[in-house]
Amino acid sequence: MNPTVHSVEAILVDLPTIRAHQLAMATMQQQTLVIVRLRCSDGVEGIGEATTIGGLSYGDESPEGIKLTIDTYLAPALAGLDATNVHAAMARLNKIARGNRFAKCALETALLDAQAKRLGVPLSTLLGGAVRPTLPVLWTLASGDTQRDIDEAETLLAGCRHNTFKLKIGRRSVRDDVAHVSAIKRALGERARVTVDVNQAWNEADAATGIAMLEAAGIDLIEQPTPREQRGALARLAARFVVPIMADEALTGPEDAVELVRGACADVFALKIAKSGGIHGMLRTAAVGDAAGIALYGGTMLEGTIGTLAAAHGFCTLPQLAWGTELFGPLLVKDDIVTERPVYRDFDLHLPAGPGLGLVIDEDKLAFYRRDSVRVTSRPAAAA
Known part of the structure; x- marks a missing residue:
């Protein structure tokens, strides 16, 4: 039996930028990411990300809205689905919600990352x-x-x-x-x-x-x-x-x-x-x-x-x-x-050579930068 989607977590992460970044519609002093962690019944985890520029001044989706959409509508629709069938999972999401491309992108990435890890190959494969x-x-x-x-x-x-x-x-x-x-x-x-x-x-x-x-x-x-x-x-x-x-x-x-x-x-x-x-x-x-x-x-x-x-x-x-x-x-x-x-x-x-995206989450950094963090009091050392 193929592994199924067990749980999905959407996390708001605020990262400071190296300098102000000016756009026609906004000036960015930090970047907010929506990080998705999709866990499967076989223990494999896939990760994804949805990020916008300048909040709603750029487009129709905001980081907060993306998280709300995933938590309320998209994650429940994925629960129990075959985690190896990415196309079927995305077809299900397209029936549940129109548009919301950024949120769906993060989930598709997580599904692909998990499947590539499961097979031991880079996502591009x-x-x-x-x-x-x-x-x-x-x-x-x-x-x-x-x-x-x-x-x-x-x-x-x-x-x-x-x-x-x-x-x-x-x-x-x-x-x-x-x-x-x-x-x-x-x-x-x-x-x-x-x-x-x-x-x-x-x-x-x-x-x-x-x-x-x-x-x-x-x-x-x-x-x-x-x-x-x-x-x-x-x-x-x-x-x-x-x-x-x-x-x-x-x-x-x-x-x-x-x-x-x-x-x-x-x-x-x-x-x-x-x-x-x-x-x-x-x-x-x-x-x-x-x-x-x-x-x-x-x-x-x-x-x-x-x-x-x-x-x-x-x-x-x-x-x-x-x-x-x-x-x-x-x-x-x-x-x-x-x-x-x-x-x-x-x-x-x-490109990294490892399976999936070729990435591993730094749990300390994630705990520090996530918007809802209440446990971390000191900033971890910056990555090289």
């Missing part, structure tokens, strides 16, 4: 196998201070950690943002790619003005310049400019991918496992884009190590990944809740 052992990773320069961002980029270039940099813009006037980005591109020159993420902050007229100036400044990629609902505006901008336009917030899953392809709305798709409802949803979305000749990019919700490596296991199986990834979330937080943090070297993220 369950997806058909990795076609690349490492993934290129960019870094977001989001302090808002031009010289500080230049200095940060120079340090990371010199240390061979990142050679592509993304600028978060949209909080200031178009011309001020363009001046900020252009100065950084001039300083870095051809030694690094520079991209921008507007996070939907511009209307179409401002986007046309801003993109023209950014294209002239040598910027390599423009991410989601206009609101996600305005697909027509995105299509007109994609047709007007040579610099690639990437859809991010406008793309939540394969259904959106079909509509974006039909409308010629973007040159690049930002793939995120959380927005797609899990790794398998992301793979379906990627297949639509790849078949239509859309370039692919591995996105992030600034997850901690668990969510980051779940995405990495999925992205490493994609035949095409022209724009690399931005899986730098673990580098943005001062500490983490796993015994070994990911390895970033030679501009790439290196």
Whole structure:
């Protein structure tokens, strides 16, 4: 008899960031993770993560809402189900609740992690196998201070950690943002790619003005310049400019991918496992884009190590990944809740070799950083 799902625990974890991280809609001083621990009747535990950016200012799910949804609706629906049949379990959840992709992603990750551990193989093996052992990773320069961002980029270039940099813009006037980005591109020159993420902050007229100036400044990629609902505006901008336009917030899953392809709305798709409802949803979305000749990019919700490596296991199986990834979330937080943090070297993220995600939870760190902690009085030593 196959093992069944015995229990599911959803835990809110608050991790401090290494610096303020500015987005168009919010400034982050910490990152909140929802960590899922799924225990099976055979003693195997799978772990997963759901993380959002800027709470409800970014999207429809908040960390608190994700935990509530899992505790109240999704975990009870999984109880007693075959823990080895991930597709059947997720089909059950899709009948219980519409949407709630982030919550479902965390649970799917935990089910996949448990099954891969049970079989003694990396999670990517369950997806058909990795076609690349490492993934290129960019870094977001989001302090808002031009010289500080230049200095940060120079340090990371010199240390061979990142050679592509993304600028978060949209909080200031178009011309001020363009001046900020252009100065950084001039300083870095051809030694690094520079991209921008507007996070939907511009209307179409401002986007046309801003993109023209950014294209002239040598910027390599423009991410989601206009609101996600305005697909027509995105299509007109994609047709007007040579610099690639990437859809991010406008793309939540394969259904959106079909509509974006039909409308010629973007040159690049930002793939995120959380927005797609899990790794398998992301793979379906990627297949639509790849078949239509859309370039692919591995996105992030600034997850901690668990969510980051779940995405990495999925992205490493994609035949095409022209724009690399931005899986730098673990580098943005001062500490983490796993015994070994990911390895970033030679501009790439290196996947661990162990079974499942290749991770082990640090119980002391989890006890300290979980929001409902009442037992821990001193902070454990930071991980190396």
